[in-house]
Amino acid sequence: MNRIVKLSAVTGAGLIALALAASLLPMGRPRAQQGDVTPDRGPAPAEPGPAYPEDAADAVSATLQVAGAVLRPENSADVEWAVPVAGTPGCIYAVSGDPDGYWNAPIHPPQGATLTKMVAFVYDASDTADGEAVIGVVDAYGNWVVGWGETSSGSSGSSYVEIPIPDHQVNPDYSYLLWWQPGALGADMKICGFRLYYTPAGGTNYLPSVRKEE
Numbered sequence: 001m002n003r004i005v006k007l008s009a010v011t012g013a014g015l016i017a018l019a020l021a022a023s024l025l026p027m028g029r030p031r032a033q034q035g036d037v038t039p040d041r042g043p044a045p046a047e048p049g050p051a052y053p054e055d056a057a058d059a060v061s062a063t064l065q066v067a068g069a070v071l072r073p074e075n076s077a078d079v080e081w082a083v084p085v086a087g088t089p090g091c092i093y094a095v096s097g098d099p100d101g102y103w104n105a106p107i108h109p110p111q112g113a114t115l116t117k118m119v120a121f122v123y124d125a126s127d128t129a130d131g132e133a134v135i136g137v138v139d140a141y142g143n144w145v146v147g148w149g150e151t152s153s154g155s156s157g158s159s160y161v162e163i164p165i166p167d168h169q170v171n172p173d174y175s176y177l178l179w180w181q182p183g184a185l186g187a188d189m190k191i192c193g194f195r196l197y198y199t200p201a202g203g204t205n206y207l208p209s210v211r212k213e214e
Helices: 002-024
Strands: 062-067 103-107 114-124 132-138 144-151 157-169 175-181 189-199
Touching: 062 103, 103 189, 114 132, 132 157, 132 189, 144 157
Parallel strands: none
Antiparallel strands: 062 189, 103 175, 114 157, 114 189, 132 144, 132 175
16 A cells, blocks of 8 residues: 555656646747747748839929921911021021911820820010910810910010910820911021920829718
8 A cells, every 4th residue: 555655656746747847848939920020030921912003193294395496377378488597497487478477396295195284495585576386275176265375475485385275185086286476587587396285094093082971
């Protein structure tokens, strides 16, 4: 009987010792989750996010430029001659004919584009007259649809005229024309070029408005 008691005591002491030793062993560390910090190794790498398309709001205005020398008198009855200017062949002026007659040329902005502004580059050294620049829209029958224009001012020489266009979308059923009215004959009034500003189709990003719940 005493022997059984002694064996039980020894066995119990051994089990207690084994349990204590096991508690001192290092336990396995759980695997780091995405974004968790792993000691000595920095943040655990996360899965790559989805690829987003290029933000259309980053699109900048495009331009289309036409030299003044391409314009021709609108009415053949007017004897107006496009005389290239030495050193600046893109500029022209009228040497004879009706100074109030219009010259024109087509311009071809991309379909679906939104026109925003036109700039006319002129040489105005006249003390008595101002030139007029116009961009206009006509239909298939030649009827006037809409247009925008401004006149030059001053007599300082080379300058430019800005013509705002209130967000007109290019319609494939229309034609687009540039007009110039010199207002004076001679080298004091020249048209040198037009630059049309537009936003390409799809170049504006419309974001939905978000309202906070009341």
